Amino acid sequence: MVERGTLHEHIASVRWIDPGDNKTGESSRAGMVEFVEVKKGRAVVGTGKEQVEVGVVDPSPKPKYIRTHADGKWTNNLLSLPRY
Numbered sequence: 001m002v003e004r005g006t007l008h009e010h011i012a013s014v015r016w017i018d019p020g021d022n023k024t025g026e027s028s029r030a031g032m033v034e035f036v037e038v039k040k041g042r043a044v045v046g047t048g049k050e051q052v053e054v055g056v057v058d059p060s061p062k063p064k065y066i067r068t069h070a071d072g073k074w075t076n077n078l079l080s081l082p083r084y
Contacts (some may be wrong), residue, residue: 010029013029014066014078029063037056054068
């Protein structure tokens with residue numbers, strides 16, 4: 001799900017699949033930030049050689065958010081995913 005901001009789109013929530021057990025779910029932006037940053041979970045977009053890591057951006061004092069990180073650069077792969 002995407003929220004509209006005044007200048008940018010923002011990820012509000014994401015759907016995910018756990019490749020270990022094929023469990024699916026949905027998490028808020030804050031929930032994914034906690035999963036990646038606090039719980040040291042690994043999140044990726046794509047499959048196989050096309051996987052791109054998801055990281056946390058901290059634009060203090062604004063809230064942290066998730067974004068893909070590929071080849072040493074922050075990218076917008078998450079905004080390219082299908083919306084639901």
